Amino acid sequence: MAGVTDPDRCPGVLRPHSAADGALVRIRVPGGQTTGAAIGRLRRIAQQFGSGDLQLTSRASLQIRGLADPVPDSLIRAIRESGFLPSQTHDRVRNIVASPLTGISGGKADVRELIANLDAGLNAEPRLASLPSRFLFAIDDGRGDVSGMPFDLGYQAVDHHHGWVLLGGADRGLYVPARDAVPTLLELAHRFLTASQEFDHVWHVRDLADWATTVPGVRLVELPRGVMATPLGAVVGAASVQVPLALLTPAQATSVEACAAGPVVITPSRGLVLAGAAGRLPELAAVGLIDNPASPWSAISACVGAPSCASSLISTRAYATALAQSGSPLRRTHISGCERRCGAPAGDHRDLVAPRDAQLLTLGESR
Numbered sequence: 001m002a003g004v005t006d007p008d009r010c011p012g013v014l015r016p017h018s019a020a021d022g023a024l025v026r027i028r029v030p031g032g033q034t035t036g037a038a039i040g041r042l043r044r045i046a047q048q049f050g051s052g053d054l055q056l057t058s059r060a061s062l063q064i065r066g067l068a069d070p071v072p073d074s075l076i077r078a079i080r081e082s083g084f085l086p087s088q089t090h091d092r093v094r095n096i097v098a099s100p101l102t103g104i105s106g107g108k109a110d111v112r113e114l115i116a117n118l119d120a121g122l123n124a125e126p127r128l129a130s131l132p133s134r135f136l137f138a139i140d141d142g143r144g145d146v147s148g149m150p151f152d153l154g155y156q157a158v159d160h161h162h163g164w165v166l167l168g169g170a171d172r173g174l175y176v177p178a179r180d181a182v183p184t185l186l187e188l189a190h191r192f193l194t195a196s197q198e199f200d201h202v203w204h205v206r207d208l209a210d211w212a213t214t215v216p217g218v219r220l221v222e223l224p225r226g227v228m229a230t231p232l233g234a235v236v237g238a239a240s241v242q243v244p245l246a247l248l249t250p251a252q253a254t255s256v257e258a259c260a261a262g263p264v265v266i267t268p269s270r271g272l273v274l275a276g277a278a279g280r281l282p283e284l285a286a287v288g289l290i291d292n293p294a295s296p297w298s299a300i301s302a303c304v305g306a307p308s309c310a311s312s313l314i315s316t317r318a319y320a321t322a323l324a325q326s327g328s329p330l331r332r333t334h335i336s337g338c339e340r341r342c343g344a345p346a347g348d349h350r351d352l353v354a355p356r357d358a359q360l361l362t363l364g365e366s367r
Helices: 036-049 073-081 112-124 126-130 178-196 248-258 280-287 314-322
Strands: 015-021 021-027 033-035 054-056 062-067 097-099 137-140 153-157 162-167 172-177 232-236 237-244 263-266 271-274 300-302 333-336 347-353 363-366
Touching: 015 062, 015 248, 033 112, 036 054, 036 062, 036 073, 036 263, 062 232, 097 112, 112 178, 112 314, 126 137, 126 178, 153 178, 162 178, 172 178, 237 280, 248 271, 248 280, 300 314, 314 333
Parallel strands: 097 137, 137 153, 300 333, 333 347
Antiparallel strands: 015 021, 021 062, 033 263, 054 062, 153 162, 162 172, 232 237, 237 271, 263 271, 347 363
């Protein structure tokens, strides 16, 4: 098997990425679990040092763009003091997605403690700092939402006390007590590192052909699958909103901070869930956050586009705005400024990709 040859360039706080609009840092938020106060702190950092917007990613993390290059030490210090950089060595490997509504509505178990324990366990293992920055853990509370997306190692609850540790996808796993989920995930991460050492630049479990089948006790499983997109509007007392084009403006972040009576969850579908804030939905909608699934903005995503990205051939925001205002019925659609299709959703969607002459978008289907 040949190893992947692309360099590991995923950004972090301590390893910024240079973009056309300045440096960019990516801030990991394990499981998307944060608070309104923390969003407010990051908003002030983004306004002081960057463009002011907070960009949501498909892994429920946040990015700050438009920074000075090189980034100032005072920016890194501010992020650390805000609680978003608990480990300098493990900054880029804290990649954990989780069921956004866990502990709020539905699911077979509340997996928030498991998310926190997995993050702490990762940070406590010096060797796991060597995991690829693209390596992803998925923690599913039993509803089958995030276990249906591409991931490397995961856990799907069966009930409060048991679940499946999953390897490379949702079709192979180990049945374990819930208390053993984190130790098993960490042990498998170590096994992956050992198995990948003989190859160059292996990022994912799927890059190691048949590795999952060599783990003792692994067997084929069939687990329930649900919809990955989080419902919008009032969800059992919580406010669930979509962030248009995944760019949370300063005004929107200020509203989130003001309306959040409890935890805030960043979703893999680039939205926010504010626990206990269903009554504040009108205020959130007033600043442009989407609480209505019938809104065209709930169906449109896009890469950052020109002029922020030198590779983009078009302003994806302009195309997205025109599409949203067209009045045409929309299915899930992603607009890409080049053939890399950055930020494309994992599920079924329509692709609109800028061709090399940038005159018209080309249409495709992705699954």
